[in-house]
Amino acid sequence: MDRRTFLTSTLGATVALALGACTRDQPTTQETGPQATGQGTPSPAGSPDASPVAARPTLRLPGEDAGFPSPFTYQRGPGYWRMSFIYDTLLWVGADGEFLPWLASDMEASDDGLLYTFTLRDDVRWHDGEPFTADDVVFTFEYFQAQTLSPEVIVQPGQRTFADQVTAPDERTVEIRLAEPDTTFVDLVAAAVPIVPRHVWSDVDDAARAQDPALLIGTGPYRLEDYTSGEGSYLYTANDDYFLGAPFVQRIEYRTVGDPLAAVLAGEADAADQFGLRPDALAPFQDTPPFAVLEGFPGAFQLGLYWNLARGGALADPRFRHACAMAIDRGDLVERLFGGNGAPGNPGWIPPGDPFHVDVEQYAFDPAAANQLLDEAGYPRQSSDGPRQGPDGEPLRFELLVTTGPPLVAPTADLITAALGQLGIELSVQPLDTPSFNQRVIAGETELSLITAGGLRGYPDYMRRVYASFTEITQHAQGYENAEFDELAREQLATLDVDERMEIVARMQQIVAADLPLLPLYYPTPFLVYNAEVFDAWYYTEGGFAGNIPTVYNKHAFITGRQDGLEIRPSG
Amino acid sequence: MSVLRSPLSLAGAALLGGLLLVGALAPVIAPYDPHALAGEALEAPSSRHLLGTDGIGQDLFSRVLWGARTSLTVALGAAGLAMALAVLVGVTAALLGGAADTVAMRVVDVFLALPGLPLLVLVAAMVGANRLTLILLIGVIRWPELARVLRGQTLTLRQRGFVASARGFGGGLGWVLRRHLVPALAPLILAGFITVAGTAVLMEAGLAFLGLSDPTAVSWGGILNRALLQPGLYFTPAWTWWVLPAGFAITLTVLGFTFLAVGLEPALNPRWRRAS
Numbered sequence: 001m002d003r004r005t006f007l008t009s010t011l012g013a014t015v016a017l018a019l020g021a022c023t024r025d026q027p028t029t030q031e032t033g034p035q036a037t038g039q040g041t042p043s044p045a046g047s048p049d050a051s052p053v054a055a056r057p058t059l060r061l062p063g064e065d066a067g068f069p070s071p072f073t074y075q076r077g078p079g080y081w082r083m084s085f086i087y088d089t090l091l092w093v094g095a096d097g098e099f100l101p102w103l104a105s106d107m108e109a110s111d112d113g114l115l116y117t118f119t120l121r122d123d124v125r126w127h128d129g130e131p132f133t134a135d136d137v138v139f140t141f142e143y144f145q146a147q148t149l150s151p152e153v154i155v156q157p158g159q160r161t162f163a164d165q166v167t168a169p170d171e172r173t174v175e176i177r178l179a180e181p182d183t184t185f186v187d188l189v190a191a192a193v194p195i196v197p198r199h200v201w202s203d204v205d206d207a208a209r210a211q212d213p214a215l216l217i218g219t220g221p222y223r224l225e226d227y228t229s230g231e232g233s234y235l236y237t238a239n240d241d242y243f244l245g246a247p248f249v250q251r252i253e254y255r256t257v258g259d260p261l262a263a264v265l266a267g268e269a270d271a272a273d274q275f276g277l278r279p280d281a282l283a284p285f286q287d288t289p290p291f292a293v294l295e296g297f298p299g300a301f302q303l304g305l306y307w308n309l310a311r312g313g314a315l316a317d318p319r320f321r322h323a324c325a326m327a328i329d330r331g332d333l334v335e336r337l338f339g340g341n342g343a344p345g346n347p348g349w350i351p352p353g354d355p356f357h358v359d360v361e362q363y364a365f366d367p368a369a370a371n372q373l374l375d376e377a378g379y380p381r382q383s384s385d386g387p388r389q390g391p392d393g394e395p396l397r398f399e400l401l402v403t404t405g406p407p408l409v410a411p412t413a414d415l416i417t418a419a420l421g422q423l424g425i426e427l428s429v430q431p432l433d434t435p436s437f438n439q440r441v442i443a444g445e446t447e448l449s450l451i452t453a454g455g456l457r458g459y460p461d462y463m464r465r466v467y468a469s470f471t472e473i474t475q476h477a478q479g480y481e482n483a484e485f486d487e488l489a490r491e492q493l494a495t496l497d498v499d500e501r502m503e504i505v506a507r508m509q510q511i512v513a514a515d516l517p518l519l520p521l522y523y524p525t526p527f528l529v530y531n532a533e534v535f536d537a538w539y540y541t542e543g544g545f546a547g548n549i550p551t552v553y554n555k556h557a558f559i560t561g562r563q564d565g566l567e568i569r570p571s572g
Numbered sequence: 573m574s575v576l577r578s579p580l581s582l583a584g585a586a587l588l589g590g591l592l593l594v595g596a597l598a599p600v601i602a603p604y605d606p607h608a609l610a611g612e613a614l615e616a617p618s619s620r621h622l623l624g625t626d627g628i629g630q631d632l633f634s635r636v637l638w639g640a641r642t643s644l645t646v647a648l649g650a651a652g653l654a655m656a657l658a659v660l661v662g663v664t665a666a667l668l669g670g671a672a673d674t675v676a677m678r679v680v681d682v683f684l685a686l687p688g689l690p691l692l693v694l695v696a697a698m699v700g701a702n703r704l705t706l707i708l709l710i711g712v713i714r715w716p717e718l719a720r721v722l723r724g725q726t727l728t729l730r731q732r733g734f735v736a737s738a739r740g741f742g743g744g745l746g747w748v749l750r751r752h753l754v755p756a757l758a759p760l761i762l763a764g765f766i767t768v769a770g771t772a773v774l775m776e777a778g779l780a781f782l783g784l785s786d787p788t789a790v791s792w793g794g795i796l797n798r799a800l801l802q803p804g805l806y807f808t809p810a811w812t813w814w815v816l817p818a819g820f821a822i823t824l825t826v827l828g829f830t831f832l833a834v835g836l837e838p839a840l841n842p843r844w845r846r847a848s
Contacts, residue, residue, distance in 0.1 A: 260803075278804065280804065280807060280808045281802075281807055281808075336613045402787075402788075404784075407783075410798070414607055414628060414788060415609070417607065431787050433697060
């Protein structure tokens with residue numbers, strides 16, 4: 001079915017009329033200004049002036065299976081945003097990372113940061129017509145706590161200590177009391193936990209296994225019409241009774257396509273997002289209406305080189321790790337892999353451009369200094385092309401564990417192996433599929449490894465989860481223990497004063513850059529190529545939503561058709 | 573035999589001989605280490621890089637030469653293994669007969685019932701496919717049908733006078749196998765070897781192309797896999813030097829094996845011989 005017949009068959013005469021109307025000059029549709037942040041601004045071809053958008057568009061997007069989109073079964077970030085179209089949160093996040101009133105029209109925090117009081121909107125109904133009340137919010141927190149969910153469900157208030165202290169003094173008020181102050185509360189709870197209806201879920205015992213589409217009753221702007229697992233297709237239609245008004249984007253279709261870029265060019269998809277596109281891959285979309293390119297913030301994704309300190313020997317020697325870092329030209333990696341469309345990795349974890357970022361030791365590319373450092377540190381090299389030896393006389397040979405999942409990893413492994421080979425450090429690359437890879441990483445059975453991480457901006461607490469000795473995630477610094485860091489990491493979590501917290505986080509960055517248990521290699525720039533005639537209000541959410549999910553698929557843009565505010569853009 | 577000098581078999585032999593030579597001499601004739609960063613990313617073919625460079629600046633000419641090693645090692649290894657298993661099971665079963673034959677043929681049936689390619693993809697995805705596992709897998713998948721053919725041919729040979737006389741004069745099983753059966757079966761074994769080798773090249777390339785084999789190994793399928801993961805590759809001319817040579821190399825190799833098999837068929841296939 002081509003686009004035209006599809007539109008006529010689903011939307012009927014309304015769209016035909018509206019399409020006819022949109023050729024007229026519509027000043028109201030042109031107020032959508034670029035963000036004050038300066039980043040994430042569409043290129044000229046994509047500005048509303050150049051190409052007015054058809055009324056209430058249908059968006060066709062490249063699909064990917066991210067699980068059944070219930071709040072208890074979705075998978076990772078892509079699953080979260082597919083779920084967020086159906087379910088709402090107390091607050092939500094707009095383009096510049098500002099919190100927007102959502103199910104709650106107001107939030108008040110006590111001075112000690114222990115009590116949050118939410119006033120709920122009184123005009124919200126569930127998709128089945130039942131009214132939304134404070135009781136549903138209380139139920140949501142209770143219910144999450146009672147469920148055992150996959151770690152791929154990235155927002156789980158049940159794992160947090162305060163979840164059982166949620167009360168509803170009246171139908172429109174919710175109070176959440178914390179045991180201790182938590183600077184991530186608003187990001188990861190108030191603007192992240194999807195509120196579910198008591199009358200639907202109270203009878204469901206095992207939410208992790210429940211996959212009945214009839215359960216997907218939310219308050220959200222879209223209803224799920226169809227989901228085909230495996231194929232990764234999700235079809236949504238707008239909930240025209242939405243409390244903010246009828247959503248601007250009428251229909252969202254995620255469908256599998258072969259090559260997403262080619263699909264956009266061929267008019268089979270309306271947008272495709274990808275990291276680190278080379279300039280020549282972007283060229284067909286630049287200055288070629290109706291196509292446009294949106295550039296995101298570097299730091300949405302990184303690949304890190306990890307040394308497992310617990311293995312001892314050279315791996316536990318900071319001088320060895322510093323020498324490795326100096327042998328890798330991170331600028332050259334960005335040049336080779338992304339044609340320059342990215343930023344070199346920052347040893348202090350937080351990428352440049354983030355408000356919490358401070359300058360730390362960079363270990364600039366200097367093979368001569370790296371060689372000298374290894375000579376001095378007691379890793380002699382007998383011949384100019386042989387391997388170096390450790391103090392025990394054993395050659396410096398390590399396994400570099402990589403996953404076959406993300407396409408960037410294999411070429412990067414080649415580049416790292418070549419760079420360290422120059423130093424006399426021999427790496428043998430061991431590729432594994434993602435589940436086995438994660439298993440070995442969590443079990444500590446690694447020497448060197450390459451590990452991906454997403455959403456590094458706007459989330460300084462990520463450092464605690466990565467470097468503190470008391471946390472456990474795949475991205476965790478392997479075998480790393482620094483008592484001072486642990487102390488600071490706990491302290492920043494409870495420090496409500498932003499300036500004070502920035503100082504603590506600055507010190508944390510200096511510590512990890514000096515100890516260097518892992519080296520972020522690069523941040524490829526995220527790009528969205530899109531058809532501006534179909535939809536032009538795309539933006540990359542500063543700092544991401546639901547904590548740090550860095551993507552263009554923020555439902556706020558689809559609902560309002562704008563990059564800011566809550567007013568819904570009038571249809572063309 | 574005149575068929576050995578038929579144009580097809582000569583062309584096939586020449587192609588494969590050339591490729592074997594390239595594979596054997598790759599370390600000598602390749603201008604660069606296939607893993608080394610020999611130039612800038614996506615350089616067009618030039619005198620420095622005969623086939624240009626790939627997405628990170630590795631010399632594609634060197635990678636194609638080294639890729640011959642992977643392809644041919646897997647092809648010859650898998651074919652050797654499949655034939656060894658087929659001879660062992662097929663001929664022994666036919667000679668021993670009785671219960672041994674029945675058991676062996678039921679085992680063959682079980683293996684024949686396994687869907688080859690899906691099994692290969694599954695195992696490759698689960699344990700990873702390096703050269704050794706590929707050789708083992710393709711060998712294990714392909715031996716049963718050959719074992720059947722060899723068993724059938726051995727059964728007919730057994731009825732022939734010379735085998736019966738050899739056994740009558742006290743020749744043991746091993747003696748009969750070495751002295752009479754293997755020479756008589758040699759054309760069949762050779763034909764099977766060539767067929768398996770040809771399909772093994774395609775399977776290896778296919779798995780690497782799907783990204784299921786060792787992503788750091790240098791192979792033709794691997795070159796294609798990396799090329800196709802490059803977003804927007806076809807928006808630039810780079811695909812002409814990144815995709816085409818590796819694809820061409822795979823085609824040539826498979827063509828070589830096919831020519832050889834088709835050219836030799838009249839000499840190798842017992843039915844052909846009976847007909848002529």
